Amino acid sequence: xxVVSTPAEMSAWTAARRASGDTMxxxxxxxxxHAGHLSLIASSRAAHSxxxxxxxxxxxxxxxxxxxxxxxxxxxxxxxxxxxxGVDAVFIPDAGAMxxxxxxxxxxxxxxxxxxxxxxxxxxxxxxxxxxxxxxxxVDPDAAHFGAKDYQQVAVIRRVATDLDIPSRIxxxxxxxxxDGLAMSSRNVRLAxxxxxxxxxxxxxxxxxxxxxxxxxxxxxxxxxxxLGVLGAExxxxxxxxxxxxxxxxxxxxxxxxDTVALVAARFGDVRLIDNLALSEWNGx
Ligand code: AMP
Numbered sequence: 077x078x079v080v081s082t083p084a085e086m087s088a089w090t091a092a093r094r095a096s097g098d099t100m101x102x103x104x105x106x107x108x109x110h111a112g113h114l115s116l117i118a119s120s121r122a123a124h125s126x127x128x129x130x131x132x133x134x135x136x137x138x139x140x141x142x143x144x145x146x147x148x149x150x151x152x153x154x155x156x157x158x159x160x161x162g163v164d165a166v167f168i169p170d171a172g173a174m175x176x177x178x179x180x181x182x183x184x185x186x187x188x189x190x191x192x193x194x195x196x197x198x199x200x201x202x203x204x205x206x207x208x209x210x211x212x213x214x215v216d217p218d219a220a221h222f223g224a225k226d227y228q229q230v231a232v233i234r235r236v237a238t239d240l241d242i243p244s245r246i247x248x249x250x251x252x253x254x255x256d257g258l259a260m261s262s263r264n265v266r267l268a269x270x271x272x273x274x275x276x277x278x279x280x281x282x283x284x285x286x287x288x289x290x291x292x293x294x295x296x297x298x299x300x301x302x303x304l305g306v307l308g309a310e311x312x313x314x315x316x317x318x319x320x321x322x323x324x325x326x327x328x329x330x331x332x333x334x335d336t337v338a339l340v341a342a343r344f345g346d347v348r349l350i351d352n353l354a355l356s357e358w359n360g361x
Pocket of ligand 1: 105222224250
């Protein structure tokens with residue numbers, strides 16, 4: 077496995093692999109790798125003959141300095157996990173390499189970046205859009221692989237890639253969960269034990285709304301009540317939003333829409349978690 081730290085080396089790596097006939101998959105991450113990241117790596121490896129992973133805790137997408145400072149950093153373990161997962165190259169730039177002195181350009185994804193997460197985390201999606209475009213320009217993969225756990229992030233990146241004529245395909249993969257339903261996240265390790273237990277409420281609320289939606293797809297208010305009932309019973313959860321949206325996030329879902337995605341953000345102590353569920357794709361009890 078090659079480990080490269082400058083954009084020039086990374087671009088040269090891709091060019092060399094492409095010249096020898098490889099197709100390139102790319103998995104951008106902020107490290108603290110878990111089974112969710114590894115599933116993206118496995119998907120990329122199944123689809124391409126070469127896979128690159130980036131590990132970069134991007135300062136510009138954090139709206140709180142505290143969250144950035146406390147974000148878990150486990151580089152040695154991550155490199156080990158990448159090697160064992162069969163990754164071909166890991167790109168680990170430092171902030172100075174990605175944002176050299178004098179750089180001022182940012183990408184504003186427009187309205188899709190200012191709702192939901194964007195409303196609660198001002199500037200977050202400009203930070204995400206800018207770093208992802210930079211990474212795609214540097215790595216130049218045939219496809220970049222993302223997790224549906226960060227549902228709005230995928231929607232924003234698709235929008236930006238389309239609008240800016242970025243040739244890489246943007247591919248989304250299902251959320252990997254702990255056995256109790258909690259979506260895997262690098263932030264889960266920061267949960268206090270009681271909050272880790274309480275955090276299962278997010279998935280329980282989402283499945284409760286899916287169950288209600290299955291019973292009557294024409295009554296979104298009932299799906300909302302079902303989710304709120306579950307969330308309201310957990311005192312440790314501080315809910316930022318519960319939203320029922322059209323799959324492309326262009327508008328709120330309406331009664332009887334064939335497809336609705338439910339999205340939740342909630343805080344447990346100082347750890348903020350997000351999750352979502354496509355209601356009609358839910359195949360639980
Ligand atoms: P992060 O390191 O949190 O920025 O995430 C890097 C990539 O992994 C993003 O595309 C995330 O959506 C994806 N990811 C994070 N958690 C999960 C999960 N539980 N299941 C699948 N993909 C995930």
